[in-house]
Amino acid sequence: MNGSIPASLFELSCLEYLDLSYNLLQGHIPKMDLTGTLKSLRELHLGSNRLNGKFDFFWLRNCAMLKDVDLSGNAELAIDVKFLTSVTPFQLRALMLSGCKLDNTIISGPNLFGTQRHLQFLDLSNNNFSGSLPNWMFTNEAPLLYLGLAHNSLVGSLDHLMWQQQSSLQMINISMNYFTGQLPMDISSVFPNLTALDASYNNISGHLPPSLCNIKSLEFVDLSNNKLTGEVPACLFNECWSLEFLRLSNNNLGGPILGGANTHLSFAAGLYLDSNYFEGPLPNNLSGEMSIMDFHDNKLSGELDVSFWNTPSLEFLSVASNGLTGQIYPTICNLTGLHYLDVSNNDFEGSIPNCSSKLMLYFLNMSSNTLSGFPSYFVNSSNVVALDIGYNRFMGSLDWIQHLYKIQLLLLGRNMFEGHISAELCHLQHLNIIDLSHNRLSGSLPPCIGAIPFGYHTDDDNFFFMFYGISFDVRLSSMDYDIPLVLYDTNNILQGFTFSTKGNIYTYSRGFYNLMSGIDLSANMLSGEIPWEVGNLSHVKSLNLSHNFFIGQIPATFANMRAIESLDLSHNELSGPIPWQLTQMSSLEVFSVAYNNLSGCVPSSGQFSSFSMESYLGNTDLQNSSRGNQCSPAPGSMEVEDVGEAADDPVLYIIGAASFVLAFWATVAFLFCLPFGQRVMLQL
Incomplete structure (x- = not known):
């Protein structure tokens, strides 16, 4: 639904429920001050539109029955929460003003909020409030169930707040602010019925209060991206049976992982202890219904021995960037529900077990270890979407990659693979990024590679957008409010996938699939001419064919690669002129044809005017006319109407003769x- 809100709606004296949320409505909200109208209105939901102008709560002075108001998600709607009288005719249960154009000063005083004695749900998130957290929010007589202040610019120390017991408060979200200080040590006394606490992305310091374990109703805790220190109270792992989600990522926590105990965990939704200083071995005996365990970027040691793990629901496991050693044992195959596995940047060695008949992995990262042998696991792994086994010692042919029908990220660089690149590679129509660099591959490049739609896929092809989430219901009499406190998407778990482009190695932690599409075949022994069909890769952003033995001319069809940003053809045996058509590559930022046998003129128009002579080093017959040299176009470099290889078409020769x-x-x-x-x- 689009357009403006008709004023006649607010003349319906018997109207009790009005929900126009999640539309494309725009313009001003009609002024609702008509005497005698809307006396029956109980709920007003106008959230998630494009409304603008002003909304004054004084307009609702006739709505004595009003209980719920939702104006959230209207970024240009200026809301006035002042009230001309000290007593309002209505007592709200829910007031949702997230993502509106609220006056920054309203946070300092109760205003309308102080008059609402029955308020259960207050959401003021995403409003760019500044200043300190006011005490009135925790001294108000209203029986708040939910308080949302996330995504603001609030400051101040939690130590200075006048904490009073808030027996009704179940959910607190103060994430993405600038709070300092420590959590109250008697937090279980202040919030005895707390269900969810999100204080992530602040500057909170100190230790985790052990009294958290005394809150038996606690289900969700996110204290990630703070400055917490010390050890995690062991009771959080073995006494909080209701706790389903615990995220302590990116702090300064240490000590043994999971309190050093073999235990049964209850974190059905997720356990995130990554990017800390936890040390010691992983527990040998672990059980529970966890779906996600993320321990990456710590100081863990020992082996990955899951022989006695009883975790049938485990779907995601990351132990990347630790100091784990030994082999990856076949018992990993017993984690039959596993879809995401990241063991990269450790010291694992030996071969990998063949679990393809038991595991259905979508994402697998084993890069930067010393694993070796032939990766037989992947022969029948048709469900893999992202695979990184680079920087190891794997060997053998690449015939097995033809079975990776759904693969989008294929990173096999820095191994010892050998043989030819088979035309079967061209059947991988979902492929977005491929890195076969620094191996021992030989032979010619199959022309059909130009038919792979790198970087161009429909939503149906995108296997990356799979979400894990957890939400909590706050029950408010006649209606429920479903509050998604966290949605965990697979973009967040690609922290170890790297790709080399523009002369640098980039590690992508989020949005990797959307940010880059590329091919890296550098540092092999590939030979023959570069197929002109490669120019059909109009969505590829990076192409690296350097350090091989390619011969012949640079295909003029490369001009069709409209999205190309980095093109490296250096250290080959290419000859002839640089096609003038390449000057049409308007997105090109990095270019190198150094150390070939090229001749003729260096192009000086388009993006080529910005490239230094370092891009052309080692080509003795290549001349730069911009430096005063006498440079005439080499034969075959004159402009033609089509950038294709029409001149080489044998049909044209026959017709001419x-x-x-x-x-x-x-x-x-x-x-x-x-x-x-x-x-x-x-x-x-």
Whole structure:
């Protein structure tokens, strides 16, 4: 629904429930101050539109029955929460003003909020409030169930707040602010019925209060991205049976992981202890219904021994960037629910077990270890979407990659793979990024590679957008408010996937799939001519064919690669001129054809005017006219209408030859038929 809100709606005296949320409504909200109207209105939901102008709560002075107001998600709607009288005719249960154009000063005083004695749900998030957290929010008589202040710019120390017991408060979200200080040590006394606490992305310091374990209703805790220190109270792991989600990522916590105990965990939604200083081995005996365990970027040691793990619901496991050693044992195959596994940046060695008949992995990162042998696991792994086994010692041919029908990220660089690149590679139509660099591959490049739609996929092709989430219901009498405190998407778990482009190695932690599409075949022994079909890769942003043995000319069809940002053809045996058509590559930022056998002129128009001579080093017959050299275009470099390889088409040669022969005999016949022609022919 779009357009503006008709004023006649607010003349319906019997209207009790009005929900126009999640539309494309725009314009001003009609002024609702008509005497005698809207006396029956109980709920007003106008959230998630494009409304603008002003909304004054004084307009609702006739709505004595009003209970719920939702104006959230209207970024240009200026809301006035002042009230001309100290007593309002209505007592709200829910007031949702997230993402509106609220006056920054309203946070300092109760205003309308102080008059609401029955308020259960207050959401003021995403409003860019500044200043300190006011005490009135925790001294108000209203029986708040939910308080949302996330995504603001609030400051101040939690130590200075006048904490009073808030027995009704179940959910607190103060994430993404600038709070300092410590959590109250008696937090279980202040919030005895707390269900969810999100204080992530602040500057909170100190230790985790052990009294958290005394809150038996606690289900959700996110204290990530703070400055917490010390050890995690062991009771959080073995006594808080209701706790489903615990995220302590990116702090300064230490000590043994999971309190050093073999235990049964209850974190059905997720356990995130990554990016801390936890040390010691992983527990040998672990059980529970966890779906996600993220321990990456710590100081863990020992082996990854899951022989006695009883975790049938585990779908995501990351132990990347630790100091784990030994082999990856076949018992990993017993984690039959596993879809995401990241063991990169450790010291694992030996071969990997063949679990393809038991595991259905979508994401697998084993890069930067010393794993070796032939990766037989992948022969029948048709469900893999992202695979990184680079920087290891794997060997053998690459025939197995033809079975990766859904693969989008294929990173096999820095191994010892050998043999040819088979045309079967071209069947991988979902492929977005491929890195086969620094191996021992030989032979020619299959022309059909130009038919792979790198970087161009429909939403149906995008396997990355899979979400894990947890939400909590706050029950408010006649209606429920479903509050998604966290949505965990797979973009967040790609922290170890790297790709080399523009002369640098980039590690992508979020949005990797959307940010980059590229091909890296550098540092192999590939030979032959570069197929002109490669120019059909119009969505590829990076192409690296350097340090091989390619010969022949640079295909003029490369000009069709409209999205290309980095093109490296250096250290080959290419010859001939640089096609003038390449100057049409308007997105090109990095270019190198150094150390080839090129001749003719260095292009000086378009993006080529910004490239230094370092891009052309080692080509003795290549001249730079911009430096005063006499440089005439080399043969074959003149402009043509089409950037294709039409000149090399054998059909054109046949047609040209036939036309010449036909014209010759037609001339002979014409001359023979004329008297003058007959005399000439007789003389001949």
